[in-house]
Amino acid sequence: MTAREITLIKAKLAEQVERYDEMVTAMKELAEKSSEQELNEEERNLLSVAYKNVIGTRRASCRILNSIENKEVGKSDEKKVEMITSYKNMVQTEMKGICDEILSLLDKHLIPSSNDNETKVFYHKMKGDYYRYLAEFSKQSDKGDVSDKAKEAYKEAVKIADELPKTDPIRLGLALNFSVFYFEILGNPKEACLLARTAFEDAMSELDNVTEDKYKDATLIMQLLRDNLTLWADDTGAIEPEGEEVSTEAKPQEGDEPDD
Numbered sequence: 001m002t003a004r005e006i007t008l009i010k011a012k013l014a015e016q017v018e019r020y021d022e023m024v025t026a027m028k029e030l031a032e033k034s035s036e037q038e039l040n041e042e043e044r045n046l047l048s049v050a051y052k053n054v055i056g057t058r059r060a061s062c063r064i065l066n067s068i069e070n071k072e073v074g075k076s077d078e079k080k081v082e083m084i085t086s087y088k089n090m091v092q093t094e095m096k097g098i099c100d101e102i103l104s105l106l107d108k109h110l111i112p113s114s115n116d117n118e119t120k121v122f123y124h125k126m127k128g129d130y131y132r133y134l135a136e137f138s139k140q141s142d143k144g145d146v147s148d149k150a151k152e153a154y155k156e157a158v159k160i161a162d163e164l165p166k167t168d169p170i171r172l173g174l175a176l177n178f179s180v181f182y183f184e185i186l187g188n189p190k191e192a193c194l195l196a197r198t199a200f201e202d203a204m205s206e207l208d209n210v211t212e213d214k215y216k217d218a219t220l221i222m223q224l225l226r227d228n229l230t231l232w233a234d235d236t237g238a239i240e241p242e243g244e245e246v247s248t249e250a251k252p253q254e255g256d257e258p259d260d
Contacts, residue, residue: 004030004037011046020053024098027051031105034113044122051102055133058095062088062137092137099130106130117163118170124157125174128181135185147185154178166202167210169217175199176225183232193232200225 007026014023027047030039039047065088072081106127114120131150138146158178161171175195183192203222210218 004033008043008046011050015046015049018053020050020057023050024054028101028105031109034109038113038115038119039110044119048122048126051098051130055095055098055130058091058098059133059136061091062095065091095137096134099134103127103130117160118168121157121161121164121170121174124153124160125170125177128153128157129177132177132181132185150181150185154181165209166199166206167214167218169214169221172199172203172218172221172225176221176228179225179228183228189232193229196225196229196232200229 007029011023011026011030014020014026023046027043027050030043031047065084069081069084069088072084075081106123111120111123111127114123128150131146131153134146135143135150154174154177157174161168161174164171176199179192179196179199181192182188182195200222203218207219207222
């Protein structure tokens with residue numbers, strides 16, 4: 001058994017028992033060696049799942065802490081507010097460390113070692129995602145810079161994704177997350193709806209050509225695009241895409257892309 005195989009086993013075991021920090025450690029080790037051997041699809045997906053889970057729990061914590069903080073502000077107990085703010089800042093520092101780590105891996109190792117278009121889109125999309133996460137909790141003075149970097153990464157991914165089928169799950173996931181970026185970070189619902197609707201309708205027109213192995217993932221993300229358009233239409237008055245409800249085998253649990 002090679003050292004690489006041992007590391008993969010560690011990562012998979014960590015995922016099974018939901019010890020995602022240890023999963024990150026294992027997959028980071030492989031990512032740092034990607035110049036010697038590019039990550040295959042399975043390894044790339046394990047890397048994504050590992051980082052998505054460690055950042056996801058902290059993003060959820062920050063949302064809850066923001067809600068608690070907002071409820072306490074204005075009350076007489078200033079000490080309690082200070083404690084909540086301090087705790088939130090600690091979580092945000094952890095989030096920044098995680099984002100900086102994966103962004104460094106992407107820039108130094110993963111993107112330079114990627115050869116095919118699907119992998120390049122995957123990594124540039126991932127880069128946009130983690131800059132988006134940074135933008136979610138950045139101070140106003142820093143938000144513009146990280147938002148610009150997220151937009152730049154997403155746009156680079158979009159440019160390469162034009163070479164992929166319109167029903168490709170990675171291309172659809174990119175459209176989903178880029179549209180969420182426009183809506184939530186840039187506050188541009190018009191562009192968010194346009195991007196999501198175009199991706200949905202383009203994929204719908206070619207749905208009959210999707211290969212069986214990609215059908216479930218493609219239709220799952222298409223349903224997420226449609227769900228977002230329905231939600232955003234209530235806020236913006238945008239027109240929902242025409243067509244029947246997309247049939248999927250599993251209902252997504254989050255408003256982000258399904259686990260890669």
